[in-house]
Amino acid sequence: MRTREAGLSEKQIKLRIFIQKFLDEHAYPPTVRDIQHACGISSTSVVDYNLNILEERGVIKRNPDISRGIEVVAIGGKRTVRIPVLSAIAAGEPLPVPDAGAASRGHDTYDIPQEIVAGKANVYALRVKGTSMIDALIDDGDLVVMQQTSSADNGDMVAARLKLDNSFTLKRFYKEPTRIRLQPANSQMQPIYVRPEDMDIQGRVLGVIRKL
Amino acid sequence: MRTREAGLSEKQIKLRIFIQKFLDEHAYPPTVRDIQHACGISSTSVVDYNLNILEERGVIKRNPDISRGIEVVAIGGKRTVRIPVLSAIAAGEPLPVPDAGAASRGHDTYDIPQEIVAGKANVYALRVKGTSMIDALIDDGDLVVMQQTSSADNGDMVAARLKLDNSFTLKRFYKEPTRIRLQPANSQMQPIYVRPEDMDIQGRVLGVIRKL
DNA sequence: CACTCCGCAGAACTAAGGTTCTATTACAAG
């Protein structure tokens, strides 16, 4: 039977859609009776019945005895996160280091999609100055979302400092048996190879936000 | 002129702060009695009295006879915007066209920084498939924020359809005396030139969001 | 002093709205 697999009946999906729509345009949740009338249901008990099923399925959360106490369980809660914007970086400059509580003080902040941060800590943003990171598909003026860390997994895009000339670069990180390969995001360009002791990792790039 | 905050008493500011805090952690607005107890006020009528003042000052909006019908009118507007994510695009495919109210229906949506949209209408997002737009600094999996339009200013990044081979491309748009120059964002690459009648504009790129 | 307005207290009133109870229908399994 379909309800077993899909989890939700036609009517239950209708309820969920209406609740979301209502929240979009009202800033407060609907009542049981709002839902009843909007979805053409004849009784509040039917709404109650189906809302309980939606809650069992984890689609919504109900707060008993609280009027309009319906919440849609957004995956991971809020859909945006506020992070501090530290300062601009240009090629060769040392990377600014975030300190605890930077966001709460007078700092510049920016709201970015939650999905980019994905629950990670020590996340901040840097405004890119210049086109020196064009090979990482990062342009002048882009906002780079960083996580402060000194380790990385293979394939991560990292901010690496090359000790030889003390320069910074954004590349994908691959640990090979005897060396480290730093691969530009633009695959048409050539990777560079360094010995592990000739570089260190300043941070990991989580995302890029560009406004044209 | 900050006439808004100026006319508020100690107590009224306390109410406003509590309402915002409550909204942050509850997904539904507080009741008059919630406010009463949280702010140590002895009577609901006092809360009512001060809420009315807050509404006169334009700090909040009240919906009569609706439980928890309090909205805080956002100062300076929201910092994120929810837009519909239409579908994936790959090179050469026709661009999907947004229709009114797409976001409110069962559609996929995404929250992006308000700054990118900047009040423009007909904004939607496309998930990029493939690396065919690497010369526009757009990678596989990127989310491209588009505005549906058929005109563009010089320097805009546009989604252009080349009629000759019916292909799509993202380039910067420059109108020259006798021809149109389509300039890749990566300035190391060569522009292409077309006659105005050999192309049309499908939309304007407002921004790019990349999650690594 | 009388008068008014503001802010507050307490209580009562009433509509809104969550919840529950009982009954009915449809349908599938035993």
Next chain:
DNA sequence: CTTGTAATAGAACCTTAGTTCTGCGGAGTG
């Protein structure tokens, strides 16, 4: 046929919560 269950309907119940009314003390004012 009987039983069980999912889904529904209608109504009643009763807490929640917005609103109103009356009164009171203080501050300013003519």
